[in-house]
Amino acid sequence: MTLLAASVIIFAFIHIVPGDPIYVLLGDTATPDQIDALRHQLGLDQPIILQYLNWTGHVLEGDLGRSIFFQAPVLSVIADGAETSTLLATMTMIWVAVIGVPIGMIAAVRHGTWLDQGLSGAAMLMASIPTFWVGLYLILIFAAWLGWFPSSGYPSIFEGGVVNLRYLVLPSLALAAPNAALILRLTRASMLDVSREDYVRTARAKGIRPWQVVRRHIWRNALLAVVSAFGFTFAALLSEAVVTETVFALPGIGRLVVQSILRRDYPVIQGVILVIVVVYLLVNLIVDLSYRLLDPRVELQ
Amino acid sequence: MLSVRDLTVSVGPETAPVDIVAGVSFDLAKGEILGLVGESGCGKSMTSLAVMGLLPQPGPRVRAGRVLLEGSDVTQLQPWQRVEAGHGRMAMIFQEPMTSLNPVRRIGDQIAEAVRVHEGISGAAALSRARELLELVRMPDPGMQLSAYPHQLSGGQRQRVMIAIALACRPQVLVADEPTTALDVTIQVQILGLLRELCNRLDMAVLFITHDMGVIAQLADRVSVMYAGRIVETAAVDALFGEPRHHYTRGLMDCMPSRNSGVRRLPTISGQPPVPGTVAAGCVFALRCAAVHDECRVAAPPRLEASQGHEVLCAFPLAGGELP
Secondary structure, three states: HHHHHHHHHHHHHHHOOOOHHHHHOOOOOOOOOOHHHHHHHHHOOOOOOOOOHHHHHOOOOOOOOEEOOOOHHHHHHHHHHHHHHHHHHHHHHHHHHHHHHHHHHHHHHOOOOOOHHHHHHHHHHHHHHHHHHHHHHHHHHHHHOOOOOOOOOOOOOOOOOOOHHHHHHHHHHHHHHHHHHHHHHHHHHHHHHHOOOOOHHHHHHOOOOOOHHHHHHHHHHHHHHHHHHHHHHHHHHHHHHHHHHHOOOOOOOHHHHHHHHHHHOHHHHHHHHHHHHHHHHHHHHHHHHHHHHHHHOOOOO | EEEEEEEEEEEOOOOOOOEEEEEEEEEEEEOOOEEEEEEOOHHHHHHHHHHOEEEEEEEEOOEEEEEEEOEEEOOOOOHHHHHHHOOOOOOOOOOOOOOOOOOOOHHHHHHHHHHHHOOOHHHHHHHHHHHHHHHHHHOOOOHOOOOOOHHHHHHHHHHHHHHHHHHHOOEEEEEEEEEOOOHHHHHHHHHHHHHHHHHHHHHOOEEEOOOHHHHHHOOOOOOEEEEEEEEEEEEEEOOOOOOOOOOHHHHHHOHHHHHOOOOOOOOOOOOOOOOOOOOOOOOOOOOOOOOHHHHOOOOOOOEEEOOOEEEEEEOOOOOOOOOE
């Protein structure tokens, strides 16, 4: 249902936007005959309803069509970008998890102290700085001055091996900065919320040491709110890392979408957006399933 | 067993504290149930939290006074610090059994946790002790309930679990903050009966907080009546209900439906309790007292002993034998 609605909206919006892929492909010098011929060849001369039904029919068969610009199957175009984006998003989420969650916990436990204020302030700062700026400074320091990591591009790990992951270290750090900051603040707020719960008072009344109260009664309950944010951050990173991908010249999904829109490469835009919708649905499902693990009150229907 | 002396709990800045509990004193003996009764906002819950060392932080603090457990000063210690200092044999049960248990942890686990802290046993031994405790609080099917989650239990069952957790501390003193307020009347009777029985059997001292005079009459040995952060009258239950000496206590009695059979409209005490910090001098009840004297508005009332064990905070207490 969601997919169907999404596909209609995608299709409608793309074709409402002015512009024509034919001119992008053929340039200003094309003759009207050439234009008509190509338009017919790509099926763009048919009524839009027919184009939509045509496209949906192929999608259901697992065929997302051919890219007008790349002259290649949309699926393989997306697959190329997906490798970079998935690895980048995963690496970013690892940073977010190891930086954001523990520091958020520390800030919550030390709530109200100078440490908490310092960490929360730093988080606010990190969340406010644009990623391209962080990215440029990371390149300047770690690539240009220190030479620890490459500054741009990403050769596939399937060709160069796992060492190629080093290409993703700086971009993932740049992406992690604002996201870790947000997760930090969320973790902190969530822990503080939970620590005001009645059952935490019960735990304290038992005579358990403070850090045991945190470990046994606050942490897991606070995690519930953080888990869903994690899912959506991951999904967003897959498709919305345009700026970072541009700064680091990475062949990711975000850049693919933007460039395809500029080229009016309808099949690619449609395909990518469809894939992103599917990813969001999957992430949603995984988040719901993980709730089942974390919270016994959630029953599987 | 438990002595509370001039306990004062304050909020607000150090330089201008507002006392929400002002100089509360009471004693609690082994096997005795002391009822602490008062209306919402009178400071009875704050008193119980302060006694337990469980005041929320940051928030209200104990500004003056002492809490003595068997003569040891535990006033500024939180429960875990009391356990470390060897004065950990106090426990508390709360008003809301629905929210007082951790929703994501099993019942057995939550009881065993308290067992581990107080008895130094762990693993299977702690769990079997948890099972014993569930039997002690008359939980139906205790073996099964160990692996249940709180949301699978009814309100009454959860309160039994709370009592089991409290008993895991082998408490000498049990503080019960309105433990039956959120329960059905039938369940309420069961829980009150259970508390009375456990109190006798385990020789515990119980501080029972409630706003329900009926519950007090049914359960308590002695009663302290609280008003605006102060204990205004303390007496044995019979003496208090038979011969209230404070005008406020008398007012509360007059409001009880059981004493007003056939009356269409229950009498009330006119006015509102004072906002904490607004009474500068004199008696806190002066604004609402029917028998107020000029002196009451300027001078703090004395604590008089009306009869043996019957104390009243009033310069002009009611004479004995006034109630029919």
